[in-house]
Amino acid sequence: DTAVSQTPKYLVTQMGNDKSIKCEQNLGHDTMYWYKQDSKKFLKIMFSYNNKELIINETVPNRFSPKSPDKAHLNLHINSLELGDSAVYFCASSQIHGYTFGSGTRLTVV
Amino acid sequence: DQQVKQNSPSLSVQEGRISILNCDYTNSMFDYFLWYKKYPAEGPTFLISISSIKDKNEDGRFTVFLNKSAKHLSLHIVPSQPGDSAVYFCAAKATSYDKVIFGPGTSLSVIP
Numbered sequence: 391d392t393a394v395s396q397t398p399k400y401l402v403t404q405m406g407n408d409k410s411i412k413c414e415q416n417l418g419h420d421t422m423y424w425y426k427q428d429s430k431k432f433l434k435i436m437f438s439y440n441n442k443e444l445i446i447n448e449t450v451p452n453r454f455s456p457k458s459p460d461k462a463h464l465n466l467h468i469n470s471l472e473l474g475d476s477a478v479y480f481c482a483s484s485q486i487h488g489y490t491f492g493s494g495t496r497l498t499v500v
Numbered sequence: 501d502q503q504v505k506q507n508s509p510s511l512s513v514q515e516g517r518i519s520i521l522n523c524d525y526t527n528s529m530f531d532y533f534l535w536y537k538k539y540p541a542e543g544p545t546f547l548i549s550i551s552s553i554k555d556k557n558e559d560g561r562f563t564v565f566l567n568k569s570a571k572h573l574s575l576h577i578v579p580s581q582p583g584d585s586a587v588y589f590c591a592a593k594a595t596s597y598d599k600v601i602f603g604p605g606t607s608l609s610v611i612p
Contacts, residue, residue, distance in 0.1 A: 394543070421598065433544070433589065433602040446599055480543050487532055487593075489545030489600060 393417050396481045396492035403471055404500055411466045411495045420485060421445070422464040424456060427478040427494070430497030439464050471499045503527045504592050504603040512609045519577040521606050523590030526571065530592040534600065535564060535575050538587045547588070549574070580610045 396413040403409050415422060423446075424436040437456045438446035444456070453469045468475060476499045482489040507523045513519045523533075531552040536544035550557040550564045550573065557564050563576045577584055590603040 425602075430604065431587070432604050435599055438598060441597075445561045481594075482543075484598075488534055488549060489536075489544075491536075491545070493541070493543045 392492075394481055394483055394492040396460070396479075396495055397447050399493065400496050400498075401499060402498045405471055405473060407471050408467070408469045409471060409497070411479055411481075411497075412467070413464045413466070413492060415462055415481075415483040415490070417483055417485075417490060419483035419490070420461060421463070421483060422458065423482045423484070423489065424466050425480040425482060425491075427480060430475070433452065437464075437466075437478060468497075471497075473499050475499050502568070502604070503530075503601050506590050506603040506606045507586075508606050509604070510529075510607040510609070512611060513580045515582055515610055515612050516579045518551055519575075519580045519584065519608055519610065521575040521577075521588050521608065523575075523603055524571055524575045525573075525592050527592070527594070527601075528571070529596070530595040530601075531595050532593050533564070533566060533573050534591040534593075535562075536589040536591060536602075538589060538605070544589055577608075580608075582610045582612050584608060585610045 394415045421440045438459045442458045455467045457465045478494045481492040534549040535547040537547045538544040555563045587605045588603045591600045595599045
């Protein structure tokens with residue numbers, strides 16, 4: 391019974407493809423996030439949703455589109471994948487302070 | 501523009517000794533600070549936090565110290581254990597804005 395689960399764990403795809411990463415949390419938290427860990431290991435916020443509403447949208451290309459069908463799910467869809475999108479993507483949820491992270495999705499664009 | 505800095509990319513410590521991980525921040529609006537620990541192929545896990553109204557918070561072997569005037573915090577682990585070997589991320593947030601900013605991490609190796 392993983393608290394924050396994301397699938398798939400690994401994703402290898404060609405440039406130009408469209409792919410989705412799914413995230414689900416069973417903690418009852420109101421807020422969910424997507425973070426990107428780049429090649430320099432920085433964890434940078436991409437999006438934040440509170441109760442299905444977009445709260446934070448950092449300067450992320452509009453090829454990235456989050457979708458929150460309900461407050462327990464936050465999926466990330468990426469169109470026209472580019473080499474620079476290769477990274478580890480972490481989903482997280484929070485209630486007040488502190489996040490609970492998923493185990494990450496390693497995306498490799500070839 | 502790094503708002504949260506961890507200037508030591510790596511640190512090696514002998515088992516049983518103290519590990520001290522340092523973190524500096526630039527944004528004076530930050531009022532809550534967190535430390536996360538990350539093992540390879542896993543997501544970061546919450547370790548300990550501190551509010552800006554305190555200067556110390558202790559939880560077992562882990563203690564976080566906050567020096568607001570210097571915009572500096574540190575995580576002390578004592579005694580260090582081999583299982584503590586991981587990457588430690590310092591993070592900060594401003595209560596008025598729900599966004600946690602992470603530092604680049606420090607990789608700690610505890611040598612048996």
